[in-house]
Amino acid sequence: MRALIFFATLFLASIVIVRAQEESASPTAEEKSYPEVPKEYEVGKETLSPDGRFALLYPVRNEESDEASVPNVLVRLKPYAVLQEIDIGNGVGWIGSRGAPAAKWNGNNFVAVWRKMKWGDEYLVIYEIENDKVKRVEKPWPEIVKYFDHDFHGRFLKKYPKESDTYTFVSDDPHEKNFEFKDHKLLLKIFADNKPNLAAGPHWTAELHAVWDLDTAKFDKVDFQPGKIEVRKQLE
Numbered sequence: 385m386r387a388l389i390f391f392a393t394l395f396l397a398s399i400v401i402v403r404a405q406e407e408s409a410s411p412t413a414e415e416k417s418y419p420e421v422p423k424e425y426e427v428g429k430e431t432l433s434p435d436g437r438f439a440l441l442y443p444v445r446n447e448e449s450d451e452a453s454v455p456n457v458l459v460r461l462k463p464y465a466v467l468q469e470i471d472i473g474n475g476v477g478w479i480g481s482r483g484a485p486a487a488k489w490n491g492n493n494f495v496a497v498w499r500k501m502k503w504g505d506e507y508l509v510i511y512e513i514e515n516d517k518v519k520r521v522e523k524p525w526p527e528i529v530k531y532f533d534h535d536f537h538g539r540f541l542k543k544y545p546k547e548s549d550t551y552t553f554v555s556d557d558p559h560e561k562n563f564e565f566k567d568h569k570l571l572l573k574i575f576a577d578n579k580p581n582l583a584a585g586p587h588w589t590a591e592l593h594a595v596w597d598l599d600t601a602k603f604d605k606v607d608f609q610p611g612k613i614e615v616r617k618q619l620e
Contacts, residue, residue, distance in 0.1 A: 418461050418462070418464075420461070420462055420463065420464035421441065421459075421461065421464060422454075423444070424443060424444055424453065424454045425441040425442065425443060425444060425454065425457075426441070426442055426443075426444050426479065427439050427440075427441060427442075427461070428440040428441065428442055428479060428487070430486070430487075431485075431486070431487035433489050433492045433495070434489055434491065434492055435492050436461070437460055437461060437462070437492065438458065438459065438460055438461065438467070438492070438495070438513065439458075439459060439461060439487075440456060440457070440458055440459075440470065440485055440487050440497070441456065441457050441458075441459055442456060442477065442478055442479045442484065443455075443456070443478060444478075445478040445481075455469050455470065455471070456469070456470040456477060456484075456485050457469050457470060458470060458495070458497070458511060458518070460516050465516065467511075467513065467516070467517060467518050468511055468518045468521075470485050470497060472485070472497065472498070472499060472507040472508075472509050472525075477499065477500075482500070482501065482502055483499050483500070483501060484499065484500055485497050485498065485499050485500075486498055486499070486500050486505070488563060488564075488565065489565075490565035490568075490570075490598070492513070493512060493513050493514065494510060494511070494512055494513070494565070494598055495510070495511050495513070496508060496509075496510050496563050496565070496570060497509050497510070497511065498562075498563065501553070503552045503553065503554045503555070503577075503580045504552070504553040504554040504555035504562070504575070505553065505555050505562050505563070506525070506553050507525055508524055508525045508528070508563065508572075509521060509522065509523055509524075509525065510522040510523075510524070510570065510596075510598065512598070520601070522596075522598070522601040524570070524572070524594075524596050524603070527603065528572070528574055528592060528594070531592055531606070531608045532551065532574075532576050532590055532592070535590050535608070535610050536551050536576075536578070536588060536590070537549075539588075539610060539613070540578070540586070540588040540613060543586075543613065544586040547578070547585070547586055548578070550578070551576050551577065551578040551588065552576065552577055552578070552580050553574060553575065553576050554575050554576065554577050554580050555575070560573060561573065562574060568597065568598045568599050569595050569596065569597060569598065569604065570595070570596040570598060571594075571595055571596075572592065572593065572594040572595070572596060573591070573592075573593055574591065574592045574594075575589070575590075575591045576589065576590050576591070577589050579616065582616070582619060583616070584616050584617060584618040584619070585615065585616060586613065586614075586615055586616075587613065587614050587615065587616040588611065588613050589611030589612075590608065590609065590610050590611050591608075591609045591611070592606065592607070592608050592609070593606075593607040593609070594606045594607065
């Protein structure tokens with residue numbers, strides 16, 4: 385009797401083990417496959433729309449080349465269709481690479497897309513989707529740059545004309561959100577620095593807090609805050 389119980393227990397245990405192995409081998413909801421997506425691409429899982437129908441695609445990286453043969457695109461996953469080529473900024477970004485596009489959704493109709501550069505986020509653009517097509521492209525970034533350019537050239541370079549005519553948008557605080565949707569608005573907090581690498585010399589900073597209206601494709605409010613200009617000493 386004991387032998388019979390032992391073999392029955394062993395048999396049930398083997399069934400449990402086999403089922404557990406089958407479940408671990410089967411794809412989870414987070415590991416969905418997208419058979420209609422071209423083989424040259426991979427889906428940016430962090431860029432999926434709330435309903436899972438839209439996403440950004442990234443070229444599959446070719447280890448033998450630093451150039452991608454296909455652009456980043458915004459797509460409908462099923463049935464597959466390209467809605468928009470992401471032509472903002474420079475170059476094409478693989479997942480996790482410098483300059484790769486990122487996305488944040490407001491429902492399933494608005495998506496903010498930008499490029500994650502070395503020091504911060506740049507080249508913001510907003511796509512409005514309707515009937516599975518891009519209805520409108522909103523471009524707040526050129527307007528944002530105008531505010532910083534005006535202050536940098538008029539206030540800083542006028543005082544230090546021999547300084548480099550460049551500055552950098554920075555996002556060095558992980559707790560600070562540069563772009564955040566709230567209803568039909570996009571809240572913006574943008575920071576710029578001419579020497580984000582802490583180099584010595586004349587130092588300029590500025591920041592912009594603004595509200596972009598998604599319905600009118602214009603700024604509702606802009607609060608531009610010039611920083612103090614100072615001469616930074618060489619770090620020892």
